[in-house]
Amino acid sequence: MSNAMSQTWYMTQRQLLVFARQPAFAVITLIQPVIWLFLFGNLFKKVIELGGFGTTSYLDYLVPGVVVMSALSSNMWAGMGTLEEIQRGTLNRFLTTPVSRAALMNGNVVNNGLVTAGQSLIIVLLGLLGGADYPGGIAGTAVLVVAAVLLGTVFGALSNALGMLVRERESIIGINTFLLLPLTFLSSAFMAPSQMPGWMRHIADFNPLNWAMVAGRSAMSADPDWGAVLGRGGALLALAVAAVWLSIRTFRSYQRSV
Amino acid sequence: MNTRAPAVQARQLVKTYPGDVTALNGMDVTVEPGTVFGLLGPNGAGKSTTVKILTTLARPDSGTATVAGHDVLRHPDRVRRAIGVVAQNSGADPVATGRENLRLQGRLYGLRGAALNRRVDELLDRFTLTEAAGRQVKGYSGGMRRRLDVALGLVHRPEVLFLDEPTTGLDPEARTAMWDEIGRLAGEEGLTILLTTHYLEEADRLAERVAIVDRGRVVVEGTPDSLKGELRGDAVHVELREAPGEAGRTLLAGALTGLPGVHEALFDGRRISARADDGAAAMPALLAALERAGVTVAAATVARPSLDDVYLRYAGRRYAEADTTDSLALAGGAR
Numbered sequence: 001m002s003n004a005m006s007q008t009w010y011m012t013q014r015q016l017l018v019f020a021r022q023p024a025f026a027v028i029t030l031i032q033p034v035i036w037l038f039l040f041g042n043l044f045k046k047v048i049e050l051g052g053f054g055t056t057s058y059l060d061y062l063v064p065g066v067v068v069m070s071a072l073s074s075n076m077w078a079g080m081g082t083l084e085e086i087q088r089g090t091l092n093r094f095l096t097t098p099v100s101r102a103a104l105m106n107g108n109v110v111n112n113g114l115v116t117a118g119q120s121l122i123i124v125l126l127g128l129l130g131g132a133d134y135p136g137g138i139a140g141t142a143v144l145v146v147a148a149v150l151l152g153t154v155f156g157a158l159s160n161a162l163g164m165l166v167r168e169r170e171s172i173i174g175i176n177t178f179l180l181l182p183l184t185f186l187s188s189a190f191m192a193p194s195q196m197p198g199w200m201r202h203i204a205d206f207n208p209l210n211w212a213m214v215a216g217r218s219a220m221s222a223d224p225d226w227g228a229v230l231g232r233g234g235a236l237l238a239l240a241v242a243a244v245w246l247s248i249r250t251f252r253s254y255q256r257s258v
Numbered sequence: 259m260n261t262r263a264p265a266v267q268a269r270q271l272v273k274t275y276p277g278d279v280t281a282l283n284g285m286d287v288t289v290e291p292g293t294v295f296g297l298l299g300p301n302g303a304g305k306s307t308t309v310k311i312l313t314t315l316a317r318p319d320s321g322t323a324t325v326a327g328h329d330v331l332r333h334p335d336r337v338r339r340a341i342g343v344v345a346q347n348s349g350a351d352p353v354a355t356g357r358e359n360l361r362l363q364g365r366l367y368g369l370r371g372a373a374l375n376r377r378v379d380e381l382l383d384r385f386t387l388t389e390a391a392g393r394q395v396k397g398y399s400g401g402m403r404r405r406l407d408v409a410l411g412l413v414h415r416p417e418v419l420f421l422d423e424p425t426t427g428l429d430p431e432a433r434t435a436m437w438d439e440i441g442r443l444a445g446e447e448g449l450t451i452l453l454t455t456h457y458l459e460e461a462d463r464l465a466e467r468v469a470i471v472d473r474g475r476v477v478v479e480g481t482p483d484s485l486k487g488e489l490r491g492d493a494v495h496v497e498l499r500e501a502p503g504e505a506g507r508t509l510l511a512g513a514l515t516g517l518p519g520v521h522e523a524l525f526d527g528r529r530i531s532a533r534a535d536d537g538a539a540a541m542p543a544l545l546a547a548l549e550r551a552g553v554t555v556a557a558a559t560v561a562r563p564s565l566d567d568v569y570l571r572y573a574g575r576r577y578a579e580a581d582t583t584d585s586l587a588l589a590g591g592a593r
Contacts, residue, residue, distance in 0.1 A: 003368075010365055014351065021353045021394070089347030093410070096313045096343040098335055099366045257276070258316045 004100040011099075011107025012114070015081075019115060033070040033123045037062065040190060041130065052194030054221055060134070063127035064144050064216040065189035067120045068209055071148035072183065074119060075112055075156035076176045079163025082108070086167065092258065105248055108160060109153060116152035120145045136220035143229060144216030150236040151212040157243035161250040183209050188217075211236050263327055265291040265418050265450035266312060271321035273307050273474075281307040282318065283474035289418075289452055289467075294444045296465030297454040298565065299573075304474040305454035306346065309422050312452070313343045326417045339367070342416035346423045348407035352396035356387050356406050359395060360413060367414035381409040385439070401432030408439065419443070421453040425460060440464055458565040468565070472573040485568045491521070492537030493563045494544065496530040499554040506553070513547045520544065524570060528556070531570060533563070 019026055041059045048058040055061055085091045094104055124134070124141055134140060162172055184190075186203050187210040193201050204210045211232035218225045266289035273282040282304045289295040297305045310316040312325055314334040323330045326340035350359045360378045369377060382388045385405040390398065395406065404424070411419055424440060425433040441464065444451055455461050461468045462482045469479040478485065502510055507525045514523040519535040520543075534540035537560035548555055 007366065010362055014354070014362060017351075017358070018353045085349065087347075088349040088352075089345050090349030090351065092315055092345055092347075093343065093349050094366070095315055096338060096341065096345075097363070097366045098338045098368075255315075256317070258310055 004103055007100050007103035008106040008110060011103050012110040015107060015111035016114065018081075029070075029074050029119065030122060032073065033066050033119070034126060036066045036069065037123065037126060037130065040066075044190060047191065047195070050192070050195050052192035054192075054217075055133075057131070057133060059127060059130055059132040061192070061217070062190070063124060063132050063134075064213055064220060065187075066127075067123045067144055067148050068151055068187075068212045068216065069184050069189055070119055070123060071116045071152040071212070072155055072209060073180055075116060075152035075154075076159050076180070077172070078108065078112055078156040079159035079161075079172045080169060081163075082160045083163040083167060083169060083172070086164070086254075095255065095258075101251075105244075105251055109157065109244060112152055112156040113149045116149045117145050120148045134220045135222035136224060140216075140220035140224065143219035143233070147212040147215045147233060147236060150233070150240045151208060153240040154208060154236070154243045157240070157247040161243075161247040164247075164250045164254040183207060186210075188213050208236060208239055262291050264288045264324075265293075266295070266323075266325050266452055268308065268312060268323040269321055271308065271311055271318045271323060273304075273311065273316065273318050280474055282311075282321075285321070285471075285475050287312075287452075287469060287476065289450055291417075291450050292448055293466045294440075294451040294453065294464055296461035296468040297452065297471050298456070298458065298461040298465075298468050298569075299454075299471035300456055303471040305456075305471055306422055307474075308471075309343075309345075309420050309452070309454060313341055313420055314338055339414070340417045342411035342414070342419045344407045344411040344419070344421045344424060346426060348410060350395045350403060350406050350410060353394060355392050355394055356398070356402075357382065357391040359406065360409060363410045364413045369414065377413060381412060385409045399432075400428055401435060404428060404432065404436060405439070408436075408443075412443075417448065418450045418452065421451060423454055423456070425455070425457070437463060458569070462565050470565075470569055470572055477572040478568065482565060485565065486563045488568070491519075491533050491535040491563075493561045493567045494520075494532045494534050494537045494540065495559045495561065496532070496544070496548065496555055497557040498528045498530065498548075499556045501528045502553060506551075510548070510551055510553065513551055514544060517543050517547060526570065531567060533567075534560075537561075 041062050045058050048056065048061070053061045091104070124144070128134070159172065162175065166172070186200060187207050188196075188204060189209070193204065196204065215229045215232040215236070219229050266287060268285060268287040271282045271285040274280050285304060285308055287295075287297070287308065297308060299305050307316065311318050312323055312330060314330055314337050317331065325337045328336040328340065330337050354362070357378060360381060361374060364374045364377055382391045385408065387402065387405060387409065390402060395403065398406065408421070408424070421440065425436050428436060437460070440451070440453070443449060444464070453464060466481060467479065468482050468485060469476040471477070502525070510530070511523045511525070514520055514530070514532055517540065519540050521533045523530055523532040532544065534544070541558065541560060545555060545558065
């Protein structure tokens, strides 16, 4: 293992430890998706009769939506952790060691990716327990998980950039509360696109949250549209790369401002 | 004098933060290898900014600096391998245990396997943290946390150790313990320590050489004793009931320095700091002179000169006052 890679792994491990040592925190991050899954699953059960969902069970339709939404809501807080590390002096302590600067940033990305993947898998399994059916099988699920991780990377990186830039919790809290619900409802998370008002559907077309849902849902269906999966997945990947690049730029400007 | 190259050499460092806050304004520091050097000054004087530049965290706007023979701007990586840093907030991971924190720190410097284990055990033992090694750091007391911070800075046996305000926020007992610990470190072979402090007492006690920093540059440098020795005789502090006006000051200064054995009278609000060859002997004449001038004395003391007097002499204001003024002026600004 090269030096930068092993250092990335140490940094990832360190962050995973935070998660592992605070089981209450891990449980809380899972309670929310469970609530969405079973509350909305039951509340909207009958909307499936409207048609356009591509399945006969609303839960089948809902699971990818909740997976992606949870990826968003857990990653958008990444900046809080970064902010805490800055204020506690941890980031500066690492910056005075020879640790690879890339490893510091990559540790964040890898950690968030692993947590998102784990969380996504658990939601898929919970859906399975609740009676959901995934005709796309393991390959389809893998696509959904990758899409969720990419989406999480986008918002995790943006949140980190914001944390380093504004250095105050209130801004992160404000922006997150402002973004979460509109982004979710302006997507196909709960409602089939054909049932959405035209203008909403058009907005949803530009919503990265929706890209992840379309890609994941299609891959998990009986008859995946791989063109759509690749198109949306590619767009997500490009966006993730851009967001990580932006957070690295912000990191450099943070270093200059120390 | 030592003929080896200095462990730390900074020349004419200038650093301005956004908003036109001048943190450093021509800072010069030279630290001889194997010595303890103290940067003394109030909050906002530029001590932390100096440390940030020397530890490769920040870049100066102009000026040069070498640490352990490496240029901080051209070879930051070599500098990072040679230094240990204990910052004001060292940020040990609160969720990880003391041992885990030390192991990670060691790994970042390339320590592995048995060598890493041995070094971590050694440090835990030395800083009496062995018992707490398996506990999460969030449960540590302030003193334990600080000892862990120092241990983290020493994990790779650095040539130069930076201690930024090592005892700020510690209770008196933990502070004394930390002083003893730093004193022991100083005795170790070859280790150079640069410490910053805003406690006069701390600089006096720990540092072989002290530089007094004010408004981004060094105003005077020397051993604590030589600095105090430059102030001949005793310090006589007199507190008046009311602060004299501008004219009153000139008048009083003339009257006091005209007395035999009294050399200097500095005014600072209601306080007068005078220096006398023999403070006790000069006191009656001094009080009589003040009475003749028509001012009422509230209190008077005689003391051996302290670094506080040195500070007043060179920075032109009393230490505690500079501390509050500067920290207010720079509240929220970069230090």
